[in-house]
Structures are given as structure tokens and as C-alpha cells.
Amino acid sequence: MAEKLTEHKVDATQLVHPSAVKLGGLLGYRFRMNELNRLLPLSEDSLLSGFRNRPGAQAWIGEHVGKWLHAAVLTWQNSGNSELKAKIERVLNELISTQEPDGYLGTYDFPTRWTMERERGWDVWVHKYVLIGLLSYVSGMKDGERRASGENELKQRALDAACKAADLILRTFGTNEGQLDLMERSTHVGMASSSILQPMVWLYKMTGEKRYLDFCRYIVWAWEHSPYGPKLLGSLLSHGDVHRTANGKAYEMMSCLVGALELYRVLRDENREEEGKSLLLAAQRAWGDIGANHLYITGGTSLGEHFQPDHHLPNDGAVSETCATVTLLQLTLELFRLTGDAKYMDVAERTVFNHLLAAQHPNGDRWCYFTPLEGQKNYRSDINCCASSGPRAIALLPTFVYTLDPDGGIRINLYTQSELNLSEQGIRVVQETAYPYEGRVTLKLQVSEPKEFALRLRVPDWCEVAKVAVNNEEPKQVSCGYLELRRRWVNGDTVRLELPMKLRIVIGTHTNEGKLALMYGPLVLAADERFLPTEVKSLDEITAAPEKEPSLKVTSVNSGDALWDDERIFEAEGILPTDPQQRITLRLTDFAHAGAKGTRFVIWLPRK
Numbered sequence: 287m288a289e290k291l292t293e294h295k296v297d298a299t300q301l302v303h304p305s306a307v308k309l310g311g312l313l314g315y316r317f318r319m320n321e322l323n324r325l326l327p328l329s330e331d332s333l334l335s336g337f338r339n340r341p342g343a344q345a346w347i348g349e350h351v352g353k354w355l356h357a358a359v360l361t362w363q364n365s366g367n368s369e370l371k372a373k374i375e376r377v378l379n380e381l382i383s384t385q386e387p388d389g390y391l392g393t394y395d396f397p398t399r400w401t402m403e404r405e406r407g408w409d410v411w412v413h414k415y416v417l418i419g420l421l422s423y424v425s426g427m428k429d430g431e432r433r434a435s436g437e438n439e440l441k442q443r444a445l446d447a448a449c450k451a452a453d454l455i456l457r458t459f460g461t462n463e464g465q466l467d468l469m470e471r472s473t474h475v476g477m478a479s480s481s482i483l484q485p486m487v488w489l490y491k492m493t494g495e496k497r498y499l500d501f502c503r504y505i506v507w508a509w510e511h512s513p514y515g516p517k518l519l520g521s522l523l524s525h526g527d528v529h530r531t532a533n534g535k536a537y538e539m540m541s542c543l544v545g546a547l548e549l550y551r552v553l554r555d556e557n558r559e560e561e562g563k564s565l566l567l568a569a570q571r572a573w574g575d576i577g578a579n580h581l582y583i584t585g586g587t588s589l590g591e592h593f594q595p596d597h598h599l600p601n602d603g604a605v606s607e608t609c610a611t612v613t614l615l616q617l618t619l620e621l622f623r624l625t626g627d628a629k630y631m632d633v634a635e636r637t638v639f640n641h642l643l644a645a646q647h648p649n650g651d652r653w654c655y656f657t658p659l660e661g662q663k664n665y666r667s668d669i670n671c672c673a674s675s676g677p678r679a680i681a682l683l684p685t686f687v688y689t690l691d692p693d694g695g696i697r698i699n700l701y702t703q704s705e706l707n708l709s710e711q712g713i714r715v716v717q718e719t720a721y722p723y724e725g726r727v728t729l730k731l732q733v734s735e736p737k738e739f740a741l742r743l744r745v746p747d748w749c750e751v752a753k754v755a756v757n758n759e760e761p762k763q764v765s766c767g768y769l770e771l772r773r774r775w776v777n778g779d780t781v782r783l784e785l786p787m788k789l790r791i792v793i794g795t796h797t798n799e800g801k802l803a804l805m806y807g808p809l810v811l812a813a814d815e816r817f818l819p820t821e822v823k824s825l826d827e828i829t830a831a832p833e834k835e836p837s838l839k840v841t842s843v844n845s846g847d848a849l850w851d852d853e854r855i856f857e858a859e860g861i862l863p864t865d866p867q868q869r870i871t872l873r874l875t876d877f878a879h880a881g882a883k884g885t886r887f888v889i890w891l892p893r894k
Contacts, residue, residue, distance in 0.1 A: 295555050298626030299689040299697055301619070302706070304363035307684040310703030312722065312878075315850050316643060319650025320680040321361045324673075326370055327651075328354060330377055332669050336393035337384040346408040346671070348393035351381055352415030353674035359426040360681035375440060378423060381416070382447045389450035391416050400458060400471055407472055410459075410479035413451055417485035420448040424492060445492065452489055455482070456501050468505065469514035476515045477538035480505045483545030487552055502549050506565070509542075518542060519568045526571035528580060529593040536588035537671075540613040543569040547620040566624070573621055576614065577633060583792065583803055583889070584644065584659065584810050584877055585637030586611050597796035601659035601890055608645045608653055608672035611637060612679040619686055626691070628767045631699045632747040634686070638700070639722050639808045642679055643878035645672070648849040653677075659812075660888040663881040688715070695740035697768065701727050701785075713737065722808050722876075723840055723854050725749075725785035733777050740772040743783060746808060753784040789836040789858055794890055801890040802832050804858070804874065806840075811856055812880035814887040817873035828860050828872060829891040849882050863892050 309317050333351040336342025355377065362370045385391045390399065392412045400409050427441040459468040469476030483505045490498035509518045516532035518539070532539060546565040553562035579596040580587050586606025589598070615637050622630035644663070645654045652665035653673040666673060687700045696706070696713070701721035707714050712734030719727040729741070745752045745766045754769060755761040757780055771781065787807040794801035804811040813825050822828055830836065836858055843853040853875075860872035880887040 296692045297551070297623045299623055299691050301623065301685040302688055302690060304360050304681075304684045305366075306707055307364070307687055308705045308707075309684055309687070311720070312643070312850075312852070313638075313683055313687070313700070313702045314704070315852075316646060316648070316650065317361075317364075317680055317683055319648070320357075320646070320677050321365060321367065321370065321650075323649055323651040324677050325354065325358050325361055326367075326373065328669075330373070330380070333377060334380050334384070337381060337391070340393055341395040341398065342393035345406050346411060347669075348412035349408075349415040349671065350669050350674045351377065352412075352417070352419030353678055355419030356415075356422045357677040357681040359422045360678075360685070363426055364681075364684045374423065375437075378420070378440060378444055381419070382443055385447055385450065389452075389454035391447065391451040400466060402471060408478060410455065410468065410472065410482055413455060414479075414482040414485055417448050417451060417482070417489065420444045420451075421485055421488045421492065424448070425488070448485075448489060449493065449495075452486065452498060452501075456497060460501075460504055467508070467512055467514060469508050469512040469516070472514075474516075474535040474538045475532040476509065476512065477518070477532055477535060477542050480509065480516075481538055481541035481545060483542060484548050487545060487548040491552065499552070502545075502552075506546070506549070516542075518546075519564050522568040522571050523564060526575050527596075528572050528575050529595055531572075531593075534593040536591060536593050536610040537607060537613055539572070539593075540610065540617050543572055544613065544616050544620055547617075547624065551624070569617065569621065573617060573630075581633070582606060582641065582659065583805075584640035585614075585633060586641035586657065587614050599797045601798070601888075602661045603658060604656045605658040606641055606645075607656060609675040611641050611645060611657075612675045615642065615679050615682075619682070622686075623689070626697075626768075628744055629747070631744055632766075635700055635746060635808050638679075638683070640810045640877050642676070644880065646676055646680065648879060648882050659877075659890065660886075661881075662884065662886055665882075691740070691742070693740065695742055695770075695772075697742045697744070698729065699744050701783075711737075713739075720852075721785075723852070725787040725807060727783040727785065729781040729783070731775050731777070731779045731781075733775055733779075736774050736776045738772070738774045740770050741775075741781065742768045742770050743781070744768055746785065748790070748805070748808060749785045752786070755782045756780070789838040789856070791830060791832050791836060793832060793893075798890045800893055802830060802893050803890050804830060804836075804856075806838060806856055806876075809876040809878075810889060811874040812877050812887045812889045813872065813891065814875045814880050815885040816883055817855060817875060819870050819873065821870065822862075825886060825888045826892065827862055827864070828870065829863050829894060830858060830860050830872060831866070832893060849879050853879060861894060863894055866894050 336347035358374050392409050394409050398406050424445045459466050468479050472479030486498050486502050509515045521531040547569050550562040550565040576587055580593050582599055588610045590604040591607045618630050618634045645657045647665045652667045653676040654663050655672045688706045689697045701719050704717045714732040716730040747766045751763050753761040790805045792803045839857040841855050856874040858872045860870045862868050
């Protein structure tokens, strides 16, 4: 194989290795539950049965093992759980053993391989996730680390299996005589199969083999020139409307754009940025359109798995497929890495603390396929696309709470009890906070010797004015965006950040005309039958007064009734819409916990 590529340019900021961060607080709890109650207990047979006995039970059954491996490897890198590591190795060995001599590593029988028969058309999609799973392990086992010979052998076998599978796809699809059109052999206007772009870029970066880059270029060409292609770039660069692009399928479209940004990065690093600029611009326009016209207050997107006309965001029904929530987060993180723009991390925060955690049951064992903003949550423990996607986003959390800038600066992107340990640089940052329930954040620095570098603290867009102080200095007011603190840091230095939190009333528009919602810091609050006042019989009997300056009291849920050790209740003054003079105490919960005990809940309340 060719030598690995050397990057000539760097992103605005880089994700940290999962092992560098230990999470506490709400995010740390959900991360642990994801590991202990989903990734570890999940049946290996359910992950591998479609490969052992082809054809699989359904057309995309093979995606689950790749998604599981991606989440499991990231989680094991963070936790070091030996039981999880052993399971990863068993699953990998078994998966690789099912590969056909020609490289095929899907779940279809030979007569329907690469066809659209019998509701097929997901064969390349399955290979995409198999490649993601294999390559996640390869990249997770970094070069230069001492390990057992068996681990080195498995890493090489995983890379070889990925190359064999990819080479089969290269032989099968293209523009040469006898090859198939990748866009035609795909569901959702070519977007499902062509989202294999992302792991193909990874494979090129790992091996340096030009044929993989050429295939990536073929995918982008076919988007626009195949009669079956989605015209992804042409649509987004001309009108920028995701609803009017291809068939508006949210998950697959954003998956393609994530791959497009990976390809842009490679082209940029090889001094071919002009060739890739359209990829970046298309992704930015799609993201901007989603944020302006297709984003729920909770940071989810899509209805019935598709982007809808502008501002059509019903609160019940097939709201925000979890696969779409996860892929929006991935797209947002890619754009954040490339640009360092705080607006991307503002959306990532909203998505994580609201729609992502709302889709995951607090126990970590079940996931919602759709997560409505009112009604009831349907948590499911079976194997489905969303229950496999959700754990991947939770596993990514340690990688972007902090990120590292090319000048040696450290960004603090999300606030949560946590530690960042950069042992090679002799830097450790301990974050103490009860965020997102309180706005006080203390950062304690431990350095092996005095060092000059920048701390860049994100002041969220929901915060009007924050205060920051270093050691005993006088606090100063700062506005939203990234605040840079550059100085020569010494061991024991402390930074204190105050993010004033108060109850905010959001007046509904479009689908929510005549309604209001309540927010506290980054959290979207919900009225839940679990916490209804005794004098109120149903959720539609309560609201808040929009003209009144709201006040709020945050208290802990009694331990016997709490969904986790630090669950909170938000108490505010409310009214009855039928009798505005009668005041009541609204007891609210955050959307992440609303309905987790099977009760009904609602975010958007009627206006008086």
C-alpha cells in the first residue's frame, strides 16, 4: 500500500481523542447508560445474523453491526471497558469471517445482490456502515501504541476486509462498460448508496490509494450527471432549499453532505480547494436552510423522515427521526471543525441537551424512532435504524465537549461536569458545574509548568450577557460567541464563568401560532402529567402568562421518583387559560426527561 497522506492544512479546530475526556453530570450519566445498558447487552446474533445466513431478515439489516462498532469503539476508547473491548473483537472476527471471496460483505443473497428487487436497493448502504464499523476499529487502534500481537493482526484484517469490500464496489459501479450506475441502484434518488462517500474518503486517507479518491469523485459527478442522481449540488447551490432537493429525505441527504465535507477536507489538504468549494458551500447552504426553516425548538429536524415545506413543524406524529437528529449533529460538527463558528456549536448544544437526550430513555436501554414534542414517547428496545444511530451520537460526546485549535488553544464548547487531560502537553482542565441546570461554571487548570495558550469559552446564543473572571480579577461582561482568554497559565489558575439563567418565554409562530413555549438556559421545558398540580386534570388546562416577567425555582426530584440522581423540577407561576385570574404553580421538566415514565407531555402551551 502507498504511504499515508500528510495533511498540509488543518481545520479551525479539531475533535479530541475520546480517551482525553471524562464526562460527569447529565452527559456523563447518559454516556454510561449507553455503554452499560445498550452497547454491552445488545445481542451479537442480532447484529450478525444477516451475514451468517444470507439474505438477512430485511433489506438494511446489515447496517446495525457497523453502527454498533462505531459507537462501541468510541465508547471503549473513552471508558477502557475490557468487556466491551472483548465484544468488539468477537463481533469483528465474526463479521470478517462472513466475507465472500470476491470481497462481498453485505446481507443479500446472490440473485438480488446490487439489485432493486423485492424492496432491495440498500446493499451499498449496508456496505457503507460495514466500512464505517471496520474503519472505526482501524483508526481506533492508533499506530505507535503498544498492544498485543492479536490486536495488531485484527487491525490489519479489518483494514484488508474494508479494502476488499470497497474494491468490489469499485469494480461493480462506475461509467465503464459493464458497470452499474450507483445512483440507479439506490433508494431515495441515489442518496442512500452514494452516502458511502464518507467511508470511501476515510479509506483513501488511511491507505493513500488513489482509486478510492477517484471513486469519491465519481460519486459527486454522478449526483449531477446520472439520470437517476439527486442533483444535490445543483439544487443546493441554486435555491438552497432542502425540501426541494431530491426527494427531501433528511437522513440520507445529510449523510451525503457529511461525506461531501470529508471529501472537501481532503481536496483542501491536497491544494485542490477550488475543486471542492462547491461541496462546502452546498453543505453550508443546506445547514443554513435547516436552521432557518426546518429546525424544531428542540434541535430536531424533519417530519415523516423528510424535510417539509418551510416552517411546517407539527408537534406530534413522526417528528424528527432519531437518525436525522444524529446526522444533523454530525453535519453540524463537521462544519464546526472546518470553520470554528460558534453558531454551529450553539445548534449542537440545543440538539444534544434536548432532542438527542429526549430520544434516549434515561436508562439508556431504549430509543425513540420518532420523538414528538407532545403526546407520548414510544421508546423501543428492538433493532431498528434509530436505536442503532442514537448510541453513535452519545458515543461522540467526549470528542467535542472540548476541541483543540491549531495555535494550541483549547475550546470549551459544552458545559458539563468533566475533565480534559492532555497528558502530552502537561495540561489538565477540570470543569465543575451543574450545567444545564445552573449557569455557574468553574474551570481549574493544572499545568506541569507555566504555559501560554488561549482558552476559548463559548458564551451560548441564548445568553444575553455573561460574566467571566480569572482567579481574583474583577469579573467582566462578555457577549455571546467565543471569548478568548490568552495568558501564561500557571498551575492552580481558575476561571469562573457566570451564564445567567432565567425562564424565557418563546412566542409560537407558523405551526405554533397562538402558543408559547418555555426555555431555561439551553433546555426546552415541558409540562408532564407526572408533575401536574393537584387542581389540574389535563395538560391543556395550563399555561403561562406571556406578558408577565417569569420567575423560576429549580429543585431536585425526590430520589424515590427520580429518573436519575440529579433530575430537576422547574417551578414557575402559571395560569388556567379558562380563568386567567387563577394562578397556579407550574411544575415542569426538561424535554430530555419528559414522558420517560409513560406519561403524556406537551412543550407548546396555549396562549391566554
